Amino acid sequence: MRPVALWTAVIGALLLFGLARLPLETSLDQAHRAANLRTATLDIGLREQIGQLAYAAALSGFRSLVSAFLWIEAHTAWEQTAWGRMAGLFQSVTALQPRSLVYWDLASWHLAWNASVAARENPREPSEFLRRRAEREYHELGRDFLERGIANNPDRYLLRERLGIMLRDKFLDHCAAADAFTAAAGHPEAPPYVKRLAAYELAECPGREREAYDKLRAIYLLGEEERLPRVVTLINELEAKLDIPAAERLAPREE
């Protein structure tokens, strides 16, 4: 066979194979999307954050490896209390591995708990107003990580639970915390205590006492194991607050 004919046949075969595999590749793409796989978007912004070499490595299929090394770098930044650099590295790691709950969870925790406290107690900043503002900014940054983590992992409960804890402890927003815990409890793999956390926060949310009472009542009726002291105390308090008739009251009053 003459070389021209051979190469025409080879290129033709490659193109035909390309056409033949197109439906399989397209259906695989769709299946990946449906299963929330390959969700990372490697854009120009990320290239500027992680550098050319790491970006090339990430593009070449070594996303997980690059993210592990960046996480170690972020950990070192944390040890050196270089909060800004740490936050930047967290952005890169979570962009590379958006399906890793550990990275979202710990990034938000470092920011909302560690960096925020360090900002509040920053000895180099004499203005309390500025220190408080910096603290709030780190809280917001931590919350932002959790919210983006949830958007990337809608099928997992953990980050919703963590958001509930953050809203409760750092933002003191019991109503929003109750909603976050309720959303987490809606996931089939969520442990039973998340439902209790949702009810506890709801009990602290002004105007939603009736809803809280109904939830706590349902938990109480699940059985002895769920009748924890706090459940009973809150039921007692809410029964008094809502003027529940004595005959309808559920739990024995805690002395």
Place this chain on the structure above:
Amino acid sequence: MIRRTAAIATVTWTELVRLKVFYFLVIFALLVIGNSFFLARFSFEEEFQMLKDIALGAMSIFSSLLAILATATLLPKDREDRTIYTILAKPVSRTEYLLGKLAGVFLLLALAVLLMGALFAVVLLLRTQTLLHGAEIEMAALPPAELQAALGKIRAAGHDPNLFAGGIVILVKAWLLAALTMFISTFATSTIFTTITAFAVYFIGHLQATAREYWMAANESGFLTKGLLALISLIFPDLQAFNLVDDIVTGAAIPAAIFWKTLALGAGYIAVYTALAAAVFHHKEL
């Protein structure tokens, strides 16, 4: 035919092993074992996450490098040593010779992935046991139900059956790269040309899915752009489809349908690249 191919595969395998290619396993072992000690300062979730990230990432790198570099040297080396003429002078067809060579590389890659996977599994198991033991002592005062829940979390972080599927996909990708490199090698003029071209295809292959998506989407790209994207999509392999480990390490479950489709796609690529390599090699002047 099978006997002749198997004989060539065995010789190829022996030659590659004599090149001491398995020395890279020492680097892999140092990387995984060394990291496991270093990572002990992290929380157990972080530790397991990064151990999986690093080990599977390293498995992917080493197997890809081995596939390209080991295959690229095969044909030029045989021509240089003139062994190819001795073999083909016997009643061995060129296709048998090529299949034997490729089978030898496949065997080498399978063993390499198996050894790396076994080492990773041992390190993971040891770290899990160490953490479980430590947790049992530290949390002895907890109520039994809470202790079991804590231990269950450590076990779940350490044991993931999807990692096995990840190892298989890494191997299939390495085989695909070996078949592709063999195809390039049949028309290449030197080892350097084969290696550089294979790496170029490797990088483009990881962007093929993006090109295909853009080509198939309704947008206002010009005819030339669309044509170029179509060419990339049809000629180059979609290597991103084989990067399931990036998701496996996050704890994501890989549905069986995706796993089998990926393997089928890999088998298709290997078959076509091998057939094309055989066709080109059949007409090559030696």
